[in-house]
Amino acid sequence: MDIGVIIAGLLTLAVYSFLYRDNPLYRAVESWLIGLTVGYALVTLWQTTLMDMLLTPLLKQGRLILVVPLVLGLLMFSRFTPRHSWLSRIPIAFMIGTGAGAAIPAMLYARTLKQLSSSVMPLTGAGGGLNIEAIVVVVGLLTTLAYFYFSREHKGLMGRAAGLGTYFLMIFFGATFGFTVMSRMSTLIGRVDFLLTDFFRVIG
Amino acid sequence: MNRLTTRWLLFAGLAVVVVVSYLVNVDLTTTVSARIDKAYRYLEELPEGTVIMVSFDHEASSLPEVRPLALVLLRHAFRNDLRIIGLALYAEGTSIGYQILAETAAEYDKVYGRDYVFLGFRPQHIATILGLGESIIKVFPEDYLAHRCDTLPLLSEVMNYEEIDLVVSIADSDRPTQWVEYAGARYNQRIMAGLTAAMITSHDPYVSSGQLYSVIGGLKGAAEYENLYGVKGGGNRGMLAQSNAHLYIVALIILGNIVYFSAGRRKGGR
Numbered sequence: 001m002d003i004g005v006i007i008a009g010l011l012t013l014a015v016y017s018f019l020y021r022d023n024p025l026y027r028a029v030e031s032w033l034i035g036l037t038v039g040y041a042l043v044t045l046w047q048t049t050l051m052d053m054l055l056t057p058l059l060k061q062g063r064l065i066l067v068v069p070l071v072l073g074l075l076m077f078s079r080f081t082p083r084h085s086w087l088s089r090i091p092i093a094f095m096i097g098t099g100a101g102a103a104i105p106a107m108l109y110a111r112t113l114k115q116l117s118s119s120v121m122p123l124t125g126a127g128g129g130l131n132i133e134a135i136v137v138v139v140g141l142l143t144t145l146a147y148f149y150f151s152r153e154h155k156g157l158m159g160r161a162a163g164l165g166t167y168f169l170m171i172f173f174g175a176t177f178g179f180t181v182m183s184r185m186s187t188l189i190g191r192v193d194f195l196l197t198d199f200f201r202v203i204g
Numbered sequence: 205m206n207r208l209t210t211r212w213l214l215f216a217g218l219a220v221v222v223v224v225s226y227l228v229n230v231d232l233t234t235t236v237s238a239r240i241d242k243a244y245r246y247l248e249e250l251p252e253g254t255v256i257m258v259s260f261d262h263e264a265s266s267l268p269e270v271r272p273l274a275l276v277l278l279r280h281a282f283r284n285d286l287r288i289i290g291l292a293l294y295a296e297g298t299s300i301g302y303q304i305l306a307e308t309a310a311e312y313d314k315v316y317g318r319d320y321v322f323l324g325f326r327p328q329h330i331a332t333i334l335g336l337g338e339s340i341i342k343v344f345p346e347d348y349l350a351h352r353c354d355t356l357p358l359l360s361e362v363m364n365y366e367e368i369d370l371v372v373s374i375a376d377s378d379r380p381t382q383w384v385e386y387a388g389a390r391y392n393q394r395i396m397a398g399l400t401a402a403m404i405t406s407h408d409p410y411v412s413s414g415q416l417y418s419v420i421g422g423l424k425g426a427a428e429y430e431n432l433y434g435v436k437g438g439g440n441r442g443m444l445a446q447s448n449a450h451l452y453i454v455a456l457i458i459l460g461n462i463v464y465f466s467a468g469r470r471k472g473g474r
Contacts, residue, residue, distance in 0.1 A: 040295065045327060048325050052346060118412060185445075189222060190423075193442060
């Protein structure tokens with residue numbers, strides 16, 4: 001049997017031993033997982049960012065313009081000394097400025113305008129009959145918005161609309177919870193599949 | 205019965221349900237939903253040689269769910285002689301993505317550099333997604349295997365999204381929405397997502413609005429896609445276990461409610 005399969009199988013069983021009760025083996029495996037994840041991310045970031053995008057082009061290819069991001073990056077460390085910590089505002093300002101500049105128009109279009117326009121649908125179908133889906137969307141949208149409108153007391157028509165909105169919200173939360181359960185079950189099933197097929201070799 | 209024993213019994217019950225479901229050889233039929241059919245048809249009708257981009261935007265913990273999905277999608281693409289550019293926007297997805305891509309490519313005798321490439325990982329996903337719209341080689345001067353990208357035949361034909369027909373984000377997070385926001389909105393790039401089941405509802409509005417072309421969600425999505433593809437894999441293998449595990453949870457919910465209300469009635473009657 002492949003050594004990787006043996007290690008993975010034993011580690012999987014060690015993690016599941018927590019279901020019986022907390023134990024040192026589980027805690028050791030948990031610590032290894034955290035250490036490995038952080039170590040892997042650190043090495044990947046070191047290689048793909050610092051080496052590939054900064055140090056190699058700067059030192060080997062002589063791209064001097066990269067001194068600018070290098071200095072900006074180093075200024076972030078000024079936060080460790082209270083006297084010079086104000087210098088870190090320069091790279092932070094740069095990051096916020098570029099981030100907001102890139103994100104605001106894109107998000108405004110994709111998350112707000114496009115979503116809004118797709119919520120506005122004809123309430124009647126091609127044959128003249130009612131478009132039930134469109135009606136449900138409109139009612140759901142307006143009543144859910146009513147629930148989150150706090151500038152007016154939820155009484156009368158507003159209260160009834162907000163009350164109906166909670167049902168739409170509950171349906172959404174229920175669906176999300178159901179899919180999350182499905183997702184967690186899939187993770188368990190994936191591990192059981194691995195244990196029975198590759199580790200114990202019970203099924204072919 | 206104390207709380208620890210109850211918990212122990214519930215978990216043991218679930219383990220028995222899942223393991224027994226695996227051991228019995230029952231073929232569970234799954235109906236193909238419109239979304240999966242749409243995704244399959246799209247890939248099926250793409251002309252030979254079309255370039256698609258597959259981004260592995262997930263962590264290792266969701267591998268049991270995304271692996272069957274990624275495998276069937278890549279197999280379908282390679283079977284139809286589509287060319288694939290792979291990358292990862294999560295550090296953990298990098299080696300997993302390369303492994304899955306190389307494994308499926310080997311099944312179809314595909315050649316690295318000509319039929320597929322794996323670019324690797326770049327941090328700061330917004331800058332990466334936007335940068336790929338200008339020049340892939342500028343964002344990834346070297347690929348995952350440290351080849352210079354300008355020496356790879358596939359990338360000499362593909363400069364940016366202009367030459368890429370479809371981006372598929374295989375994700376366990378909201379990364380597909382960022383593909384929609386930056387590649388979709390700005391470059392009019394067609395985006396599709398392969399998601400863990402937990403992420404389906406948060407991506408539904410994007411499918412309804414047409415911003416996401418389609419979504420393949422969870423183990424069930426993988427099973428449905430496998431049915432269309434014609435070769436059953438990890439998705440179908442897990443369907444009986446998943447259905448039985450769900451029935452077990454529903455039974456527990458009903459049982460819990462019966463216990464709760466009968467205890468309440470006893471208290472109220474006193």
